[in-house]
Amino acid sequence: AQTVTQSQPEMSVQEAETVTLSCTYDTSESDYYLFWYKQPPSRQMILVIRQEAYKQQNATENRFSVNFQKAAKSFSLKISDSQLGDAAMYFCAYRREEGNLIFGKGTKLSVKP
Amino acid sequence: GAVVSQHPSWVICKSGTSVKIECRSLDFQATTMFWYRQFPKQSLMLMATSNEGSKATYEQGVEKDKFLINHASLTLSTLTVTSAHPEDSSFYICSARDFGTSSYEQYFGPGTRLTVT
Numbered sequence: 001a002q003t004v005t006q007s008q009p010e011m012s013v014q015e016a017e018t019v020t021l022s023c024t025y026d027t028s029e030s031d032y033y034l035f036w037y038k039q040p041p042s043r044q045m046i047l048v049i050r051q052e053a054y055k056q057q058n059a060t061e062n063r064f065s066v067n068f069q070k071a072a073k074s075f076s077l078k079i080s081d082s083q084l085g086d087a088a089m090y091f092c093a094y095r096r097e098e099g100n101l102i103f104g105k106g107t108k109l110s111v112k113p
Numbered sequence: 114g115a116v117v118s119q120h121p122s123w124v125i126c127k128s129g130t131s132v133k134i135e136c137r138s139l140d141f142q143a144t145t146m147f148w149y150r151q152f153p154k155q156s157l158m159l160m161a162t163s164n165e166g167s168k169a170t171y172e173q174g175v176e177k178d179k180f181l182i183n184h185a186s187l188t189l190s191t192l193t194v195t196s197a198h199p200e201d202s203s204f205y206i207c208s209a210r211d212f213g214t215s216s217y218e219q220y221f222g223p224g225t226r227l228t229v230t
Contacts, residue, residue: 043151043204045221091156099210099217100147103156 002027004094006104013082014112020067021077021107023092029053033095034068036077039106040088048090051075079109087111115141117209119222126197127230134192134225136207142187143209147219148180151204160205163190197229 003026013019025034036048051059051068058066063083067076079086092104116139126132136146144165149157161182162170169182179201181193190209194201206224210217 042223043206044223045157045206045208095219098162099145099219100159100162101157101208101219102159105156 002029002094002096002102004092004102004104006092006107008107009105010108010110012110012112013079013086015082015084017082018078018080019082019109021079021090021092021109023075023077023104025073025075025092025094027073027094029097032097034066034075035093035095035101036064036066036075037091037093037103038086038088039091045091049077082111084111084113115139115209115211115218115220117143117207117220117222119205119207119225121225122223123226123228125228125230128198129196131193131195132197132227134194134205134207134227136190136192136209136222138188138209138211138220141209141211141213143190144187144212145210146184146190147208147210148182148190148192149206149208151206151224153204157206160192194227197227199229202227202229 005024032053034051038046038048049061063080065078089106091106093101118137120135146163148160151157160175163182163184165184171177184190207222208219210219
Protein backbone atom coordinates (compact mmCIF):
# COMPACT_ATOMS: atom_id res chain seq x y z
CA ALA A 1 0.00 0.00 0.00
CA GLN A 2 1.12 3.50 -0.70
CA THR A 3 1.94 5.90 2.10
CA VAL A 4 2.68 9.60 2.24
CA THR A 5 4.67 11.17 5.06
CA GLN A 6 4.98 14.82 5.93
CA SER A 7 7.35 15.17 8.84
CA GLN A 8 6.85 18.88 9.49
CA PRO A 9 3.57 19.56 11.32
CA GLU A 10 4.25 23.29 11.28
CA MET A 11 6.55 25.65 9.45
CA SER A 12 7.06 29.37 9.57
CA VAL A 13 8.55 31.75 7.05
CA GLN A 14 9.16 35.44 6.85
CA GLU A 15 7.32 37.30 4.15
CA ALA A 16 9.36 37.44 0.90
CA GLU A 17 11.59 34.58 2.04
CA THR A 18 11.76 31.02 0.76
CA VAL A 19 10.50 27.93 2.52
CA THR A 20 10.65 24.23 1.69
CA LEU A 21 8.05 21.71 2.78
CA SER A 22 9.08 18.07 2.89
CA CYS A 23 7.25 14.99 1.72
CA THR A 24 8.26 11.38 1.29
CA TYR A 25 6.21 8.55 -0.04
CA ASP A 26 6.33 4.85 -0.52
CA THR A 27 5.05 2.91 -3.51
CA SER A 28 5.90 -0.06 -5.66
CA GLU A 29 4.41 1.52 -8.76
CA SER A 30 6.67 2.96 -11.43
CA ASP A 31 4.28 5.49 -12.90
CA TYR A 32 2.19 7.77 -10.75
CA TYR A 33 1.29 11.37 -9.99
CA LEU A 34 2.24 13.45 -6.99
CA PHE A 35 0.52 16.63 -5.89
CA TRP A 36 0.74 19.45 -3.44
CA TYR A 37 -2.56 20.91 -2.31
CA LYS A 38 -3.19 24.04 -0.29
CA GLN A 39 -6.08 24.21 2.15
CA PRO A 40 -6.75 27.73 3.47
CA PRO A 41 -9.12 28.40 6.37
CA SER A 42 -12.06 28.16 3.96
CA ARG A 43 -11.07 24.46 3.64
CA GLN A 44 -11.36 24.49 -0.14
CA MET A 45 -8.66 22.24 -1.54
CA ILE A 46 -6.55 24.12 -4.06
CA LEU A 47 -4.11 22.38 -6.38
CA VAL A 48 -0.69 23.98 -6.09
CA ILE A 49 1.44 21.80 -8.32
CA ARG A 50 1.49 18.41 -10.01
CA GLN A 51 4.38 16.10 -10.86
CA GLU A 52 4.24 13.10 -13.15
CA ALA A 53 6.66 10.43 -12.02
CA TYR A 54 7.90 9.59 -15.49
CA LYS A 55 9.00 13.19 -16.05
CA GLN A 56 12.49 13.86 -14.76
CA GLN A 57 12.08 17.61 -14.93
CA ASN A 58 10.83 19.19 -11.73
CA ALA A 59 7.47 20.92 -12.03
CA THR A 60 7.26 24.68 -11.57
CA GLU A 61 4.26 26.97 -11.18
CA ASN A 62 5.25 30.59 -10.72
CA ARG A 63 6.63 30.89 -7.15
CA PHE A 64 6.08 27.20 -6.45
CA SER A 65 8.48 24.47 -7.49
CA VAL A 66 9.18 20.92 -6.47
CA ASN A 67 12.28 18.88 -5.93
CA PHE A 68 11.28 15.41 -7.10
CA GLN A 69 13.74 12.66 -6.27
CA LYS A 70 12.18 9.46 -7.58
CA ALA A 71 14.83 7.07 -6.32
CA ALA A 72 14.66 8.57 -2.86
CA LYS A 73 10.85 8.83 -3.06
CA SER A 74 11.01 12.42 -2.01
CA PHE A 75 8.80 15.26 -3.22
CA SER A 76 9.45 18.60 -1.54
CA LEU A 77 7.71 21.89 -2.26
CA LYS A 78 9.61 25.16 -2.42
CA ILE A 79 7.74 28.41 -2.06
CA SER A 80 9.72 31.45 -3.13
CA ASP A 81 8.97 35.06 -2.23
CA SER A 82 6.45 33.94 0.36
CA GLN A 83 3.31 36.02 0.63
CA LEU A 84 0.81 36.41 3.46
CA GLY A 85 -1.75 34.62 1.31
CA ASP A 86 0.43 31.53 1.25
CA ALA A 87 -0.43 30.83 4.89
CA ALA A 88 -2.45 27.60 4.92
CA MET A 89 -2.29 23.87 5.42
CA TYR A 90 -0.30 22.14 2.71
CA PHE A 91 -0.94 18.52 1.87
CA CYS A 92 1.27 16.27 -0.17
CA ALA A 93 -0.71 13.62 -2.06
CA TYR A 94 -0.11 10.50 -4.11
CA ARG A 95 -2.57 9.42 -6.72
CA ARG A 96 -3.36 5.75 -6.76
CA GLU A 97 -4.03 3.87 -9.96
CA GLU A 98 -7.72 3.80 -8.99
CA GLY A 99 -7.62 7.58 -9.11
CA ASN A 100 -8.14 8.50 -5.48
CA LEU A 101 -5.58 10.45 -3.53
CA ILE A 102 -3.61 9.44 -0.48
CA PHE A 103 -2.75 12.46 1.60
CA GLY A 104 -0.01 13.16 4.07
CA LYS A 105 -0.92 14.59 7.47
CA GLY A 106 -0.22 18.10 6.32
CA THR A 107 2.06 20.99 7.20
CA LYS A 108 0.66 24.19 8.61
CA LEU A 109 2.52 27.11 7.07
CA SER A 110 2.58 30.48 8.80
CA VAL A 111 3.87 33.58 7.06
CA LYS A 112 5.20 36.38 9.23
CA PRO A 113 4.92 39.97 7.98
CA GLY B 114 -11.24 25.52 -14.63
CA ALA B 115 -13.72 22.80 -13.81
CA VAL B 116 -16.09 23.41 -10.92
CA VAL B 117 -17.48 21.00 -8.37
CA SER B 118 -20.23 22.11 -6.03
CA GLN B 119 -21.48 20.63 -2.80
CA HIS B 120 -24.78 21.17 -1.07
CA PRO B 121 -25.34 21.99 1.67
CA SER B 122 -22.17 23.71 2.77
CA TRP B 123 -23.18 23.38 6.40
CA VAL B 124 -25.80 21.27 8.14
CA ILE B 125 -26.84 20.55 11.69
CA CYS B 126 -28.97 17.52 12.41
CA LYS B 127 -30.20 15.68 15.44
CA SER B 128 -28.83 12.34 16.49
CA GLY B 129 -30.68 9.50 14.81
CA THR B 130 -31.74 11.42 11.73
CA SER B 131 -30.36 11.13 8.21
CA VAL B 132 -28.76 13.81 6.11
CA LYS B 133 -27.97 13.89 2.40
CA ILE B 134 -25.01 15.70 0.85
CA GLU B 135 -24.90 16.38 -2.87
CA CYS B 136 -21.81 16.65 -5.04
CA ARG B 137 -22.16 18.02 -8.56
CA SER B 138 -19.72 18.50 -11.39
CA LEU B 139 -20.96 21.69 -13.04
CA ASP B 140 -19.13 21.82 -16.34
CA PHE B 141 -17.86 18.32 -17.02
CA GLN B 142 -19.03 14.75 -16.78
CA ALA B 143 -17.66 12.78 -13.89
CA THR B 144 -17.97 9.04 -14.11
CA THR B 145 -15.94 8.76 -10.94
CA MET B 146 -16.29 10.79 -7.78
CA PHE B 147 -14.60 10.37 -4.43
CA TRP B 148 -15.85 11.08 -0.93
CA TYR B 149 -13.38 12.10 1.76
CA ARG B 150 -13.81 12.88 5.41
CA GLN B 151 -11.68 15.33 7.35
CA PHE B 152 -11.74 15.60 11.12
CA PRO B 153 -10.51 18.83 12.74
CA LYS B 154 -6.79 19.39 12.36
CA GLN B 155 -6.42 16.14 10.46
CA SER B 156 -5.86 15.07 6.90
CA LEU B 157 -8.38 13.90 4.33
CA MET B 158 -9.27 10.23 4.45
CA LEU B 159 -10.97 8.48 1.57
CA MET B 160 -14.32 7.00 2.46
CA ALA B 161 -15.50 5.63 -0.84
CA THR B 162 -15.23 5.75 -4.59
CA SER B 163 -18.44 6.46 -6.44
CA ASN B 164 -18.84 5.24 -10.00
CA GLU B 165 -21.76 6.27 -12.18
CA GLY B 166 -24.23 3.47 -12.66
CA SER B 167 -22.60 1.04 -10.29
CA LYS B 168 -22.18 0.39 -6.60
CA ALA B 169 -19.73 2.45 -4.65
CA THR B 170 -16.49 0.98 -3.40
CA TYR B 171 -15.92 1.61 0.29
CA GLU B 172 -12.62 1.81 2.10
CA GLN B 173 -11.91 -0.60 4.89
CA GLY B 174 -13.60 0.43 8.11
CA VAL B 175 -16.27 2.57 6.46
CA GLU B 176 -19.79 1.28 7.08
CA LYS B 177 -21.54 1.09 3.74
CA ASP B 178 -24.96 0.79 5.37
CA LYS B 179 -24.36 3.99 7.29
CA PHE B 180 -22.83 6.04 4.51
CA LEU B 181 -25.02 5.45 1.46
CA ILE B 182 -23.59 6.64 -1.83
CA ASN B 183 -25.58 7.02 -5.02
CA HIS B 184 -24.07 8.10 -8.33
CA ALA B 185 -27.13 8.13 -10.54
CA SER B 186 -25.93 10.52 -13.20
CA LEU B 187 -22.70 11.70 -14.77
CA THR B 188 -22.81 14.94 -12.81
CA LEU B 189 -24.26 14.02 -9.44
CA SER B 190 -23.20 11.85 -6.54
CA THR B 191 -24.92 11.86 -3.16
CA LEU B 192 -23.74 10.78 0.26
CA THR B 193 -26.42 10.01 2.83
CA VAL B 194 -25.39 9.68 6.43
CA THR B 195 -28.04 7.47 8.00
CA SER B 196 -28.90 7.44 11.68
CA ALA B 197 -26.30 10.08 12.32
CA HIS B 198 -24.48 10.22 15.64
CA PRO B 199 -22.27 12.93 17.15
CA GLU B 200 -19.16 10.99 16.15
CA ASP B 201 -20.20 11.43 12.51
CA SER B 202 -19.68 15.17 12.89
CA SER B 203 -16.95 16.03 10.43
CA PHE B 204 -16.09 17.86 7.23
CA TYR B 205 -17.05 15.89 4.15
CA ILE B 206 -15.36 16.69 0.86
CA CYS B 207 -16.11 15.26 -2.55
CA SER B 208 -13.95 15.32 -5.63
CA ALA B 209 -14.75 14.53 -9.24
CA ARG B 210 -12.45 13.13 -11.84
CA ASP B 211 -12.48 14.67 -15.30
CA PHE B 212 -11.55 12.03 -17.84
CA GLY B 213 -11.63 14.71 -20.49
CA THR B 214 -8.23 15.95 -19.36
CA SER B 215 -4.97 14.24 -20.28
CA SER B 216 -4.04 13.73 -16.66
CA TYR B 217 -7.56 12.80 -15.50
CA GLU B 218 -7.53 15.82 -13.28
CA GLN B 219 -9.45 15.69 -10.01
CA TYR B 220 -11.42 18.68 -8.76
CA PHE B 221 -12.61 19.21 -5.22
CA GLY B 222 -15.88 20.54 -3.94
CA PRO B 223 -15.90 23.18 -1.19
CA GLY B 224 -16.90 20.66 1.46
CA THR B 225 -19.83 20.16 3.80
CA ARG B 226 -19.58 20.66 7.52
CA LEU B 227 -21.85 18.23 9.35
CA THR B 228 -22.67 18.72 13.00
CA VAL B 229 -24.75 16.09 14.76
CA THR B 230 -26.27 17.16 18.06
